[in-house]
Amino acid sequence: GAVVSQHPSWVICKSGTSVKIECRSLDFQATTMFWYRQFPKQSLMLMATSNEGSKATYEQGVEKDKFLINHASLTLSTLTVTSAHPEDSSFYICSAPMGQGRNQPQHFGDGTRLSIL
């Protein structure tokens, strides 16, 4: 069964809307979670590292004011796409390492398909 739960799975909304995506670790704690974006037929691009109790670490080229990340607890990270526009339409997916320490396998959520009209 799923060890990382992501909601919603599909969002369609108007341009200018802000959209919040939740990523929860089930039955384990995750001090770190990761957010990826995947365009059709492309790879997963790391957007940011979500850190529980501190600021997220953003990859180069990712606007932190556009993609707000909050890691409010050891089992929940949220990504808010603010004032979304059609170019933000993509598949957003989160992951969490299963264990503590380095070199941990990542488990992915089911992803959120965001479509901005």
Added chain:
Amino acid sequence: GENVEQHPSTLSVQEGDSAVIKCTYSDSASNYFPWYKQELGKRPQLIIDIRSNVGEKKDQRIAVTLNKTAKHFSLHITETQPEDSAVYFCAASGENNDMRFGAGTRLTVKP
């Protein structure tokens, strides 16, 4: 930062044949190398991984090799089956568990 390159982008094989996908990475500090299988519209599924202190790992029909000196690693699938058809991604990860993915290989196994 880390840069992962993956080849080929598409691979078509006959059922029963072997498939090989190769990746290179740039950051010598990377020490964890997983492979993921992703079916259309679904999340990536971990199929095998290897750490830098190991040169080869096998799990039934799937094997992965790692050459840390040359900074490349490969996925080998033997006796391919139609259900192996999917997109496969290699990745490299460092101490912070932040993974960088290759561009992906679309594998088609023809019955």
